[in-house]
Amino acid sequence: MNTLMKDIAQATGFSINTVSRALRDDRKISKRTRELIRAKADAMGYIHNAIAANMRCLQSKVIGVISKDSSNPFFAEVVRGIEERAREHGYNMLLVNTEEDAQRERDYVRLFVSRHVDGLLVVPGYQCQENLQLYKSLSIPFCFVGRRVQGIEGHSLLHQDYESQLEVSSYLIANGHRRMLYLAGPENLSNSADRLNGHLKALENAGIALDPSLIIHTRGHIEEGYASVNLALNRGIRFSVITCFNDLLAMGALKSLSENGCQVPKDVEVFGFDNLYISQFMQPSLSTVDVPKFALGVSAVDELLRHIERRDLEYKDLNLETRLIYRGSTLNRGL
Template identity: 40%
Template sequence: MPRTSSGTRPVTLRDIAKAAGVSINTVSRALNGKPDVSEATRALVQAVASRLDYRPNQLARGLRQQRTATIGVVIADVANPFFAEVVEGIERTAYQEGYSIILANTEEDQDREARAVRTLVERQVDGILMAPAQRSDETVRYLMQRHVPFVLLARFFEGLDVPAVVNDDREGARLAVRHLVQRGHRDILYLNGPPYNSSARLRLSGYRDALEEAGIAFRPEMVLTTDARSTGGYAAIQQALAGGLEFGAVFCFSDYVSFGAIKALRQAGLSIPRDVAVMGYDDIDLAAIVEPALSTVHVAKTRLGQVAVRMLMGMIEGSSSRSERVGMVVLTPQVVIRESA
């Protein structure tokens, strides 16, 4: 009788083969998803493996396949709830695929990003998922030169045809500003992110698209650049009020920026949305519970992480059976209307 993990010897493929009445080679092919095994035999082998509490030796298997069953995840800001939800989708899907993750936080710093990626490559991860800081494409080019499988998260570089999973940021911004216009607003202040950020550039384009559709002239002074944090939103509203800008609505690069904007507006004695409507972007969990509940653009953050993992797995395994293609996958945004706009 084979001994399970509670005994002194782990269950082997030979044990499963003996119990199932098939060859060791059949057991190996059934458990590794090879195509030349009947469904009945595969089901039998899997049932026996489960009954015997078989646990594959990931290290030995990795050595045979020249893999580590580990992927690196390089995130621009783990304190940002947007990325926390993306990582949740990554970790859950990687686990289902039999992979572990190593998480690195760059805090939007290009040098930290470069060090993190080089460390992960030295650790021989099978692939990398990365939300790039975007001050430079140097790290992406390094991965391309080293032939390391990778997928970009939420951001991309114009002119570089590399795998990425992103939100349709231009369309999301257009829908958000169109909602404000439909509510009667014409003086719409936009608090945008850093200009080197691909999402910031696309959301600015969407903002301009919505104004043009409504016959509203674009005014450069109505666009203020922030650092994409709540402190940036707070400072931008103070700047706008001190500069005498007149506006009845504020569209923000992110929900985080919106929170800072709301605080500054309230301190100025303005009511939301009676005096100023506020629209965010991302739809993080906090957006639904702040006061007033934030109207925003929903980004499928968990799905973004899930799709990215499956894309990366297809690249690692060289499989054409994966549904997600290697290229750019663009997720569709939705406007979520709550109390603030």
């Protein structure tokens, strides 16, 4: 049987009332009594019953995080930022993964509401009507991390997806590339659309007609980067650079190029997106867009806590800055 407050009260002779107050650092309890009760609680192995407490009072000091995929290094770093910052503010983080399943996303939102978290950070998956409705009716503070949900304005923490890809593609065009293979991300995801649009805008700016065979849609997995480039090479599609929705695709692309005897960056240049920690260890190391992943998590917590503390605050989108990183997978142009 677990130790309860009433057991501690019995053991120390104080009332259950005083025990509760002592453990909560209520100022009405003298230091001596408080320490005495604390010591006894520790000795008896007392663990506070958050469920019962939560029943009475509003806050749980827990924020729920719904991520996409634990094995995606991008979100792993975001989650680290969230967890660190939450702890700094005295909150705990509880994490679940949707694997991009909309049904699961809904289930988890309900799980967290059901278990009374104080707020919710979500990496939303594909758009769907049911989820939109759920978010619209959500009664606790929430923010979207790294992605938007169409129909819910102001709740998103974003990074410069459109702007960065525009910059990357423009840079490549400025350096003479005309046939650029673009490995796109999952459709129906705000990032994918934003990044792809940046790429298309760069083409348009340069007056380059779009060749549809140079856009390959993927779900953003590493093995698809490999397979897509294999496919493109087998089909005889010509290109002088591959620019990718994310670093994972770029890594897959590197492997395919290497196996097909294409030298990077001499024959084909490769550009990623995200700047995963591991990208610098690829051979060649990957040129990419640095997305501030840890900072994204930190900002998300800050923003969420603002809304937890002041429920009437208006929501507004935030757009974090990115920067281009040139490494071994592109030609060194003496930047």
